[in-house]
Amino acid sequence: MGFKILGRDDITTESVRMVVAAPFVARKCEPGQFVILRLDERGERIPLTIADFDRGAGTVTIIFQKVGKTTYHLATFREGEEIRDFVGPLGRHLDLGKIGTVACLGGGLGIAPIYPKVRALKAGGNYVVSIIGARRKDFVILEDEMRAQSDELFVTTDDGSYGLHGFVTDQLKLLLEEGRKFDTCLAVGPIPMMEAVCKLTAAHDLPTLVSLDTIMVDGTGMCGSCRVTVGDETKFTCVDGPVFDGHQVDWLEAKARQRRYHPQEREAMEKFETERGTA
Amino acid sequence: MAGKEREKPAKKKVVEKKYPMKEQPAAERIRNYKEVPYGYDVETAVKEARRCLQCKKPVCIDGCPVEIDISAFVLAIANEDFAEAIRVMKSYNNLPAVCGRVCPQEDQCEKVCVLAKKFEPVAIGRLERFIADYDYEHNIAPPTEIAPPKDKKVAVVGAGPAGLTAAGDLARMGYDVTLYEAFHNTGGVLRYGIPEFRLPKAILDQEVEYVKSLGVKVECNMVIGKIFTIKELFNDLSFEAVFIGTGAGLPRWMKVPGENLIGVYSANEWLTRINLMRAYEFPEYDTPIWAGKNVAVIGGGNTAMDSVRTGLRMGAETATIYYRRSEKEMPARIEEIEHAREEGVVFNFLVAPDRVLGTDDGWVRGMELCRMELGEPDESGRRRPVRCEGSQYEVECDMVVVAVGTYPNPIIPEATPELEVTKWGTIKVDEETGMTSVPGVFAGGDIVTGGATVISAMGAGKRAARGIDAYLSDK
Ligand SMILES: Cc1cc2nc3c(=O)[nH]c(=O)nc-3n(C[C@H](O)[C@H](O)[C@H](O)COP(=O)(O)OP(=O)(O)OC[C@H]3O[C@@H](n4cnc5c(N)ncnc54)[C@H](O)[C@@H]3O)c2cc1C
Ligand code: SF4
Ligand code: FES
Numbered sequence: 001m002g003f004k005i006l007g008r009d010d011i012t013t014e015s016v017r018m019v020v021a022a023p024f025v026a027r028k029c030e031p032g033q034f035v036i037l038r039l040d041e042r043g044e045r046i047p048l049t050i051a052d053f054d055r056g057a058g059t060v061t062i063i064f065q066k067v068g069k070t071t072y073h074l075a076t077f078r079e080g081e082e083i084r085d086f087v088g089p090l091g092r093h094l095d096l097g098k099i100g101t102v103a104c105l106g107g108g109l110g111i112a113p114i115y116p117k118v119r120a121l122k123a124g125g126n127y128v129v130s131i132i133g134a135r136r137k138d139f140v141i142l143e144d145e146m147r148a149q150s151d152e153l154f155v156t157t158d159d160g161s162y163g164l165h166g167f168v169t170d171q172l173k174l175l176l177e178e179g180r181k182f183d184t185c186l187a188v189g190p191i192p193m194m195e196a197v198c199k200l201t202a203a204h205d206l207p208t209l210v211s212l213d214t215i216m217v218d219g220t221g222m223c224g225s226c227r228v229t230v231g232d233e234t235k236f237t238c239v240d241g242p243v244f245d246g247h248q249v250d251w252l253e254a255k256a257r258q259r260r261y262h263p264q265e266r267e268a269m270e271k272f273e274t275e276r277g278t279a
Numbered sequence: 280m281a282g283k284e285r286e287k288p289a290k291k292k293v294v295e296k297k298y299p300m301k302e303q304p305a306a307e308r309i310r311n312y313k314e315v316p317y318g319y320d321v322e323t324a325v326k327e328a329r330r331c332l333q334c335k336k337p338v339c340i341d342g343c344p345v346e347i348d349i350s351a352f353v354l355a356i357a358n359e360d361f362a363e364a365i366r367v368m369k370s371y372n373n374l375p376a377v378c379g380r381v382c383p384q385e386d387q388c389e390k391v392c393v394l395a396k397k398f399e400p401v402a403i404g405r406l407e408r409f410i411a412d413y414d415y416e417h418n419i420a421p422p423t424e425i426a427p428p429k430d431k432k433v434a435v436v437g438a439g440p441a442g443l444t445a446a447g448d449l450a451r452m453g454y455d456v457t458l459y460e461a462f463h464n465t466g467g468v469l470r471y472g473i474p475e476f477r478l479p480k481a482i483l484d485q486e487v488e489y490v491k492s493l494g495v496k497v498e499c500n501m502v503i504g505k506i507f508t509i510k511e512l513f514n515d516l517s518f519e520a521v522f523i524g525t526g527a528g529l530p531r532w533m534k535v536p537g538e539n540l541i542g543v544y545s546a547n548e549w550l551t552r553i554n555l556m557r558a559y560e561f562p563e564y565d566t567p568i569w570a571g572k573n574v575a576v577i578g579g580g581n582t583a584m585d586s587v588r589t590g591l592r593m594g595a596e597t598a599t600i601y602y603r604r605s606e607k608e609m610p611a612r613i614e615e616i617e618h619a620r621e622e623g624v625v626f627n628f629l630v631a632p633d634r635v636l637g638t639d640d641g642w643v644r645g646m647e648l649c650r651m652e653l654g655e656p657d658e659s660g661r662r663r664p665v666r667c668e669g670s671q672y673e674v675e676c677d678m679v680v681v682a683v684g685t686y687p688n689p690i691i692p693e694a695t696p697e698l699e700v701t702k703w704g705t706i707k708v709d710e711e712t713g714m715t716s717v718p719g720v721f722a723g724g725d726i727v728t729g730g731a732t733v734i735s736a737m738g739a740g741k742r743a744a745r746g747i748d749a750y751l752s753d754k
Contacts, residue, residue, distance in 0.1 A: 024501075024506050024507070025506065028505065028506055028507075038463055042557075042563065042564045042565055043565050044556065044564075044565035044566040044567070045463075045556070045566070069565060070565060084463070085463040085499070085500050086500060087461070087463070087500040087501075087502060088502075088505070088506070089505055089506070090502065090505060217548060217551055217552060217556065217566075218461070218462065218551065220461050220502055220528075220688070220690060221528075221529055221688070221689070221690070222528040222529060222530070222547050222551070222688070223530065223545055223547045223548035223551055223552075224530050224532075224544075224545040224547070224548055225548045225552075227539055228539075229539055234532065234538070234539060239690070252641070253539055253641065256541055256640060256641030256642075257539070257541060257641075260541045260569060261567040261569065264561065264562075264567030264568075264569070265567065267562055268561070268562050268565060268567065271562050
């Protein structure tokens with residue numbers, strides 16, 4: 001009764017792509033939406049962006065980085081195996097329409113979730129300048145896919161092993177300093193990266209949207225685990241987002257909330273490694 | 280055991296008090312999640328049933344939101360005819376094992392029981408629970424009659440008490456019923472909200488199995504409004520009627536500064552992580568939870584009692600209720616308040632937080648509270664709390680649970696603009712039939728009333744099942 005994995009490949013040593021049979025989700029989902037999955041009876045519910053979908057084949061593609069117990073565990077699932085629960089599509093569908101020139105920044109685990117948005121922007125007739133960054137060359141994912149959907153693509157690496165030596169913000173700063181004009185910026189990645197992008201774009205009056213990856217439980221607005229302060233209001237990422245005006249997000253609070261289960265996450269990871277004997 | 284003689288209980292001297300129900304001692308139970316009361320044994324149940332006067336006009340029935348023939352099932356227990364007792368019960372109530380445990384009997388049947396005028400009422404709730412548990416153990420209920428298939432599809436959305444009841448009744452009438460649930464498991468609040476120590480999940484599982492045994496197909500992981508709109512249920516999946524029982528699951532906040540600090544939970548998050556996701560068994564179960572040592576819970580309803588008592592079981596050294604009215608106005612069941620007291624929960628009345636205080640790195644360290652006094656009654660008839668300016672004071676705590684109510688779930692109304700809602704976001708229905716402004720679409724339970732009770736949600740499910748049957752029969 002679960003959701004069968006029809007395809008699986010390791011796109012880097014730390015990222016995995018899976019194609020999952022979920023015909024009803026595939027039929028309805030739109031770029032910017034996500035699913036919540038639970039691996040087995042004892043599993044937790046975690047959100048993952050819908051990276052791609054095929055309505056005809058009834059499949060949804062997810063791309064995830066191994067960061068904690070659940071993602072490490074999911075990475076051990078093989079083709080033909082089933083994910084116990086797979087709920088979606090959740091969140092608001094991002095329909096930007098035609099806005100002109102858009103800078104799309106994906107950092108690290110943010111590259112996978114920005115990809116469907118880039119594709120939608122491109123299909124919507126926008127001029128898309130993408131900047132993707134990772135720690136080092138072999139962690140850069142979806143480069144070909146991103147290039148195919150972008151008018152221009154820049155790559156950065158923290159260690160300089162590929163593309164510009166630096167962060168995605170450094171590349172954006174160069175472009176802005178060159179006098180390049182953008183109508184909107186879209187940034188997806190770890191909180192410090194999105195915060196840095198917002199700081200930079202605020203100084204250039206460049207409207208910026210971010211997609212938040214908060215800790216969730218239900219994903220339907222029932223718990224508030226995913227809450228975030230945007231402007232003066234408390235918003236629920238799962239139903240009001242995941243995309244928000246980055247210049248309005250209270251990053252300090254968002255950072256603290258994101259860290260709140262770190263000790264437990266470490267404990268769960270250690271237990272998992274011991275049990276698997278992979279420590 | 281006693282009970283050969285069949286003399287009418289009324290002729291005997293009235294037993295003034297309810298026969299007590301054995302319970303786990305407080306000191307022990309705050310260290311486990313096992314159910315608190317053990318339930319009556321056969322002998323005590325029969326004795327309790329014999330306290331009933333078998334009134335000519337059994338007013339208790341008027342006190343019951345689904346009008347269970349209380350005097351009949353109590354008489355059957357008094358006569359030790361348990362098969363008859365469960366037959367009567369099940370003809371009114373699909374979930375007696377749940378209702379016997381969680382209904383606010385003191386505001387319903389037991390409130391109006393004739394005995395209550397002078398003595399303690401008949402322990403109707405305990406007898407309800409007894410007969411349901413006895414049936415599960417001995418399987419004595421006659422098989423439920425299911426009408427021949429009608430070849431008409433009905434979708435029920437939301438597997439809480441309203442949806443489970445509507446689905447069960449419709450299946451009995453012969454409809455082809457599919458029950459869609461957003462979560463990965465059924466039960467609604469009964470699963471994610473009400474803790475194990477009050478309603479064991481094994482009991483709920485049995486009740487759900489029973490509904491499934493009537494032919495109801497259950498599909499979890501289906502957020503209706505997202506994966507299918509109501510219109511698509513009709514047009515693409517060829518359902519002929521839809522019942523919406525999606526509850527009032529959205530947390531209400533106090534709207535005071537500091538509410539997003541770490542360590543502030545909505546009651547729903549705190550309880551869902553623990554009950555549905557079983558975070559109390561972390562790391563055996565993957566869902567993490569952070570539990571404080573000095574737990575403050577804001578509110579005075581069942582949700583607040585469940586949250587605070589769960590706090591103790593998660594290892595809190597102090598667990599405190601802060602309620603803005605007085606004890607009299609607390610909406611929680613009396614039994615829960617008593618149990619909480621026995622377990623060491625501290626109650627503070629006539630106070631409300633002005634803000635939650637935090638540490639530099641964003642964790643809760645306390646609250647600033649303001650004292651209240653009771654003013655004029657508001658629309659709900661309860662006296663309105665009024666701030667006593669200048670009375671502010673601070674308390675220390677490292678965790679706060681906000682249990683000040685909920686809002687209706689907006690996903691379906693938002694995705695269904697043709698559905699009329701009230702200014703509170705609840706769905707408008709015809710009282711009698713449960714039909715909404717959209718023909719063929721019915722609704723009931725908390726999504727219509729706002730947060731209410733299990734039994735009123737069940738009652739609404741029953742009424743809507745009849746409404747749907749009438750609607751489809753005329754079609
Ligand atoms: C902690 C707590 C303790 C309580 N204690 C008591 C008590 O002791 N006694 C009592 O009588 N009452 C109690 N109540 C109130 C009682 O539980 C509710 O009134 C009752 O559960 C309402 O039933 P319902 O079927 O309308 O909704 P719910 O029980 O809320 O069920 C709704 C279901 O619909 C699902 N759903 C929501 N949206 C969608 C969607 N879009 N698609 C598909 N499915 C969806 C939800 O996941 C949920 O499973 C308590 C409530 C809480 C929160
Ligand atoms: S009102 Fe009380 S005493 Fe009378 S029939 Fe009902 S339960 Fe029995
Ligand atoms: S994840 Fe529970 S409200 Fe968003």
